[in-house]
Amino acid sequence: MTTFDDRERAFETKFARDEDMAFRITARRNRLLGVWAAELMNLTPEETGSYATSVVQADFEESGDEDVVRKLLGDMLAAGVEIDDASIREALTSKTIEARRQLMTAE
Template identity: 40%
Template sequence: MTTFDKREQGFEAKFVHDEELMFRATARSNKLLGLWAASRLGLNGDAATSYATTLVTDHLQDRTMDEVLDKVSGDLAGTGLGREQIAVKLQECLHRAMQQLETDR
C-alpha cells in the first residue's frame, strides 16, 4: 500500500466519522428541540416524548433543518414564538448535542 492509498483511506475514514457524528448530533438536537417545543405546547410524559421522537424519526434521511424549523414553528404558531426564536433554540440544541456527544466518548 502506498502513502497515497493510506492518506486516501485516512480521509475516507475521517469523512465517515464526521458524517456519523453530524447525523447523531442532528438527531439528538432534534430530540432536544422536540422536548423543548413539547413543553411549550403543554405536552408532558409520553406525549412529549412522542412529539420529540417524531422530529427525529420522520424522514430521518431527508429532513433538513429548514423542514424541522417549519414543522416546529407551525406547531408553535399560537404561542407567540417566531421562527427566528426557534432557529436560535435549534442552534442551542445542536451545540448542546455536540457537547453531549463529546462527553459520551
C-alpha cells in the same frame, strides 16, 4: 504507493466518521428541540417522548433545517404558543451546541 493508499484510506475513514458524527448531532439536536417545544406546549411526559421522535423524523423530509423549523412553528402556533421563526432558529443553534457537547462528553 502504499503510503498514498494508506493516506487515502485514512481520509476516507475520517470523512465517514465526521459524517456519522454530524448525523448523530443533528438527530440529538432535533430530539432536544422536540423536548423544548413539548415543554412550551405543556405536553405530558408520554406525549413529549413521541413528539420529540416526530421532530427527529420530520428532518428526513428534505435536506436542511427548514422542514424542522416548519414543523415546530406550525405545531407550536396550533397549540397556542406565541413564537416566531427567529426564536425557533435561535433554539436550533443553542440545541446544536448542546447536542454536540453531549455527544463529545459521551465518547
